[in-house]
Amino acid sequence: MTLSPLRLRLLVGSLLVVSFLGALDHTVVSTSIATIGGQLGALEHMSWIMVGYTLAATVMLPVLGKLGDVLGPRRVFVASLVLFILASAVCGFAPSMESLVASRIAQGMSSAGLQLMSQTIVARVTSPRERPRFMAIIGSAFPVAIVVGPLLGGLITDYLSWSWVFWVNVPVGIVALVVALIAVPALPGGAHPRFDIPGAMIFTLSLVALVLAVTWFGEGPIRPQALVCLVIAAIGLLAFVLIERRAAAPILPLPLFRDRTIASCLALSAIIGAGLFAMTSYLPTYFQMAYRTSATVSGVVPIATVLGMLIGNLVTGFLVSRSGRYRLYPILGTILGALGMLGMALLPLGLPLWAPAAVMSVVGVGTGAFMNLIFAVVQSAAPRESLGAVTATTNLVRQIGSTLGTAIIGGIVGFGVAALLPSALDAATLTPQAVHTATEALQDAVAEIYHDVYAPVFAALAAVYALGVVVAAFLPAGRLSDENPTEPAIAPVPATA
Known part of the structure; x- marks a missing residue:
């Protein structure tokens, strides 16, 4: 699809803002974790604020990639942005660590969709020759977020409250959503309309087990559980390959x-x-x-x-x-x-x-x-x-x-x-x-x-x-x-x- 230069600039600007939001949300929380854990009375579980986010973002990538091919990247992108805004608002109001982690999981899922669909949309509206330049512009959000995130998170936590670490996403996200609805063109799906549900379920379970295995392996008391997760991941990934070889519409086309x-x-x-x-x-x-x-x-x-x-x-x-x-x-x-x-x-x-x-x-x-x-x-x-x-x-x-x-x-x-x-x-x-x-x-x-x-x-x-x-x-x-x-x-x- 060919866009006018003005609309293409507006699109890239919108995708850059959204990509920065997604990348920033992972880094801005790092300096607030101890404060959040202490105020919610769950310091021993505070690592799950990051682990839950990362785990959800990882396991959802192949599922969202396939959905983008089936439904079109614009629909998945807009849905991910709406979920990201809602999850950010809920995170700020979380009364307990359990509810915060659940909201962070939703944030992680939506963040994966924002990052992935931004890259896919660029691929659908630009020529291969143009693509590296626009990928570089959108990709610059990640290194900038690494530098800005911890500093911004510390300032917000010190001078406002940890809730604003999440709430700051809401007004910026709403503006980005309005611009995205204007700038992102309707991009139809082109893949097989069927969805590989067994493959998606097995792959998600295997990745969850793998991430938990490597996360827990360094902790002595739960190392046996880490080994069990590693065995589950190995068996699950082997089963996934066998399923994908026979699937009519595999989520990962081998x-x-x-x-x-x-x-x-x-x-x-x-x-x-x-x-x-x-x-x-x-x-x-x-x-x-x-x-x-x-x-x-x-x-x-x-x-x-x-x-x-x-x-x-x-x-x-x-x-x-x-x-x-x-x-x-x-x-x-x-x-x-x-x-x-x-x-x-x-x-x-x-x-x-x-x-x-x-x-x-x-x-x-x-x-x-x-x-x-x-x-x-x-x-x-x-x-x-x-x-x-x-x-x-x-x-x-x-x-x-x-x-x-x-x-x-x-x-x-x-x-x-x-x-x-x-x-x-x-x-x-x-x-x-x-x-x-x-x-x-x-x-x-x-x-x-x-x-x-x-x-x-x-x-x-x-x-x-x-x-x-x-x-x-x-x-x-x-x-x-x-x-x-x-x-x-x-x-x-x-x-x-």
Whole structure:
């Protein structure tokens, strides 16, 4: 579908605002969790404010992707936005932790729909050549939300109340809804009208079990339950593959994943999740312990990483839209990511904070170079009736990579620090504040321990990015088309592209 330049700008602006709302809702709550848990009298369950949101957003991706293909992305997008506004209002009024978590689950489901349908709508109204530029613009919402969210959440919690962390979504969401109703065109569904209910149910159950398994595995008392969930997830995923091979209208069209372009993009998406997204949540603790910074100053390095990601994302999107050639950027991006992570592993202690900030900004630029580009490429390799499903799967493998990577890194860091700490210190109660008030010798010892534990983690992530270089090299050379066909739109060109 071809839109006028004015309507296209209005559409992209609307999708950017909505994508920012969805991304912000995940980060703005992080600084308010302790306050919310204390006021609702459920500190021991406060992690479910985030876990419930993430779990719902993850498991709903393939279902919403298929619904977008069947019903049309506009209907799913508008319904998701309405649910998001209502759920945000209910969250602010929640009288108990149970009701808040239930509302957060609804928020997570709707947030997945907003993110996924924004990407699908762009794919339906633009040519493959235009797509990287608009994907980069909409994708910039995520890195900006990472920086702005915690700060905004802290300010709202300190000067208003935690309820406003959720209520702020309502007026902005209503404005975005009005604009979306005007700007988003009617986009009919094109997929098989039947819906694979057994496949959707089995897949959702398997993903829930998998996420719970990796979330609980690091907690000793409930590790047996984590192993049970892992077995359930393995059996469920095997059953899902068998169901999808026979389904008339599968929610994940398995034959598409034999395509070299699609398979390579899915692997790159998983590498982003496992390589960078999983690490960012552990960087502040590392710098507070190894570099002895305050909590505020420790955020400088993640901010540098995110700014690099934003620059890489926007520059690459505009360059690919100009030339149509895309293969070089994932290769260069994964090389930068590997070199940056290796640099972090080799950095000695005692350097000023600008040194790791500069190194991690290189990782950010490299990751940003293909973070949203792969969505444009994978969509261009799929038929129109499968755009929602293939976009959902690309998001899904990134989220799973991030979840698994976060659990693995957390387990390694927790075990390594506990094993190396002096007997005078208890890893379960160790805080940056306690270390910063300790003797100089003890501070040096803790800094050395954290450096020694994190260095192999950075080296392993460098290996993950190095694997990404190989995967990116397998991407077929091609040039994105200027037309907007319903069939795959990557035109073969000589291997030098």
